Amino acid sequence: GLWPGLLLAVRHNQCLQQNRIRIFESGLGFSQDGASLHQGVLLAGVITGTLTPEQWGIKSQLVDFFDAKGDVEALGLHRLGAVVFVAAEHPALHPGKTAKILCNDQPVGWLGAIHPEVQKQLDLPTETLAFELNISALARGTLPVFQPLSKFLPLRRDIAIIIDKNISSSKVLDCIKAQRQEILQDVLLFDVYDKGLDPAKRSLAIGLILHGLDHTLGDAEINSAVSDVLRNLQDSFGAILRA
Structure with missing residues (x-):
């Protein structure tokens, strides 16, 4: 892969007193599938240091897993199909801070924090996040199809x-999206809460973006769509609507 060269570049820049680093590289790389070795074009990136340049108006904070995930999502992979990040293990990455990237159920890359032992060996002072994508695999994706714009405003409910804490939020969102309701345009998670609840439970707050492309949505249609989502979550995960 491309990570070794990128990590050496990070260490070199930190020795030059650069404490906010974001670098990327593309090139040929190899991946192993059983006894077979495959060559493909890879795109890799590494971030470390502070999230924003130093200034008086924003408190300084270090980048984390979700900042790196946001960088990957900003590449527009969702335009090639359904992209999900699944918890996994990689020998070069931190256990518990690693995700395999899937596009249309096919593995296309990795994302995570560099393993503490590797970080120690390279003498990297702050947590370093890395991603690697197989561009050759992504090139097989389908191009997006233009959808006519609607003159009707979307609504949010x-x-x-x-739900149980051992159920990941991504599974919940994927379950909602899999319903493929015609008026359900988007789904977003905006809050996670567990105070005052059963220790084995947590609360997820989810926004449903509803949009009729050729008509204004009525209350009956909206309520029916929300009820279908709740019924599906109850059947799939035993979810309970929080009062």
Whole structure:
């Protein structure tokens, strides 16, 4: 892969007193599938240091896993299909801070924090996040299809559900999207809450973006769509609507 060269570049820049580093590289790399070795074009990136340049108006904070995930999402992979980040393990990455990147259910890359042992060996002072994408695999994706713009405004309905803590939020969002409701345009998670709840439970607050492309949505249609989502979550995960 491309990570070794990028990490050496990070260490070199930190020796030059650069404490906010974001670098990327593209090139040929190899991946192993059983006994077979495959060559492909890779795109890799590494970030470390502070999230924003030093200034008086914003408190300084270090980059984390979700900042790196945001960088990957900003590449527009969702335009090639359904992209999900699945918890996984990689020998070069931190256990518990590693995700395999899937596009249309096919593995296309990795994302995570560099393993503490590797970080120690390279004498990297702050947590370093890295991603690597197989551009050759992504090139097989389908191009997006233009959808006519609607003159009708979208609506948002928020729901809060209580589920088991061992159920990932990504599974919940994927479950909602898999319903493929015609008027359900987007789904977003905007809050996670567990105070005052059963220790084995947590609450997820989810926004449902509803949009009729050729008509204004009525209350009956909106309520029916929300009820279908809640019923599906209850059947799939035993979710309970939070009062």
